[in-house]
Amino acid sequence: MTHDSGAEAKLNDSANTAILVNVDFGKRDQASLDELCQLAASDQLSVVAIVEGKRKTPDPATFVGKGKLEEIRQVLAQTHAEMVIFNHELSPIQQRNLATWLACRVIDRTSLILDIFAQRARSHEGKLQVELAQLEYLSTRLVRGWTHLERQKGGIGLRGPGETQLETDRRLLAKRVKLLKEKLVAVKRQREVQRRSRKRSEVMTVSIVGYTNAGKSTLFNRLVRADAYAADQLFATLDTTTRKLFIPGHGSIVISDTVGFIHALPHTLVAAFRATLEETRQADLLLHVVDASSSDRDQHIDEVNKLLREIGAGMIPQILILNKIDRIESKSTANYMRDEYGRIKTIRLSAKTGEGLDYLYTALAEAFKQNQTGPQAHLASPIQADDDARTTFFNKRKD
Template identity: 60%
Template sequence: MRAALVGVDFGKGDFAASLDELGLLSSSAGAEPILTILGKRSSPDPALYVGSGKAQEIAQAVEDEHLDIVVFNHALSPAQQRNLERVLKVRVVDRTSLILDIFAQRAQSHEGKVQVELAQLQHLATRLIRGWTHLERQKGGIGLRGPGETQLETDRRLIGERVKGLRAKLKKLQRQHETQRRARGRSNMLSVSLVGYTNAGKSTLFNAMTKAQVYAADQLFATLDTTSRRVYLGDVGSVVISDTVGFIRELPHQLVAAFRATLEETIHADVLLHVVDASSPTRLEQVEQVNAVLKEIGADHIPQILIWNKIDAAGLEPAVERDEYDKIRRVFISAQTGEGVDLLREAIAEFAAKEHASQTSEQPSADADDMRFTAFDQHTNL
């Protein structure tokens, strides 16, 4: 599917990095980016987002290059999307729809598929309601007496019923996860979650540490389903390590909400291994984006260890960096080559040992899941 990528620079954020990401997202969804069309505005055009002149420029490019789809690096309103499709005469997809489509393609487990369908229906419901409001305002007229409004209410009801059913399924899955977490809590097993920007190398690191065969690829959102494995760390015993979905800038809110069941592993972890692509020129911004999503899901209070991954590509050496209080700040590794992974194991073992010492020196808690060790910085300065 031949695609044109459209980006409008409003003078905010890293426009070039966001546009590069759009190309990767489009390729991940199965499109072939043929050309990129850029624009600059102070604010979006209410009708066409890019303005009538730029829309005609895009339409000409679509015709000249025989393109099949136009992908916008922005969230479009339903009206803007319809107006653009009318002018361009091809399908128009915004960033939110593109990410939803990738998630739909990648979801493998029953839970993942339920979460993706819920997010898609919530997105569709918003567009359906807004897209039909012109019929709600009608008081009659030829072709507009009743049936349109009746169909709208039917569509709303069917989507509402399906959404209700999917939410019930996710609640059941959440209860199952809660039971598993409580069982781990009773065994005093440390819970570790890998978090990070998409394509930072979380699944590769997970495989390196656990000898698992989780799917890992150089593409966005290769992992959607949480996978957990036990890892034995010598004197401190076993810990549970979980691989989770990656984050991205402008991650649709309905996806964050729908994937809350998957992200529960993150919310209830004892420590987060925040995996960062050390070779990325936008790594600091990516760290900020991940922390913003962690805050949104209520996991910003959990201690973090920054894992500077892909040091082989960044020209760095394996190392452990500590702060003035001798707290581990960062661990420099390459999950691909295995360099520094032993240092990371030692860092986790040190964390586990200190938490065990902290637990035994305090009064027993009613719920082991609520115990948190605060020796590591909650917010690490970069």
């Protein structure tokens, strides 16, 4: 099935146009396709058509069947799109075969996310991490008959005796990957020194986490009156920003704004961003920010908690922040909820307007006091699936 995306792209201007391909394997995950459209927009791509299909399993050679492949080729001819983006992870062989059959650039979801990260990285550390993720992904794409480095750079010119271009590419990639890992080890050591210094000073550390575009950076800016980049787009923030926040009557804490999470975040990115994610893993408290106006908020909460567990941060105390309440109509009059021990576990607020922010300051003050007088577990409970909070606070979105 093919349908127009509604994008206003001129057919004779294919410089930044793309066709999206989504195959339903029985999960009916419309949210994933919607997210791919947002990812494409974040990469400044205009989606001119979406091709959808159903299969039980992917075709090992071309991911889709011959009929669907022909349909994609016809849509390409009609739209003159520059590339085809699959909402799935393609094997190197599938990607090569598809590019050959369709005679255009073919990328998968992972490649698109990596490209966005490459554009958004600003700090030296962020650029190192993104390059490492890109090269490790690229190393799996170097298959016989299709060497990316040769295509992209026109040949290296550093080939050893009897060495094929493919072998040269692999050797150079391995060398660069090793160098990047060594540099990131140095970055990690520097961060560890800074964390040990904070621990010796008994400074409480708070990390803001959440799904991409949940409003983490907006909340961070509101709290510390900073100017960290915030925008209504996926992965607006890649680099961790850390500031001191003074809690009146108590003292200062260190708060960090971190990279957003997303469904099926590429493993190469998770591995490459270990140094950045370590800030989250070592935090005393997590502020888990959720876009309360999103219809996919429950899935987003689960995805974030899943990744937190993967990086070893699943048991760190967290407070659920239901952000963007200025966008929803809520029947609830409660602005926060406490657990059975009297600790604030959920807060409704708008980082944009400042509504409900006082309750967050109260929660941070209480957490600061508890952190000074007791073990970490006394701060709050990890929120894995707080059905009471979701039922109480989540209502319909404003038009």
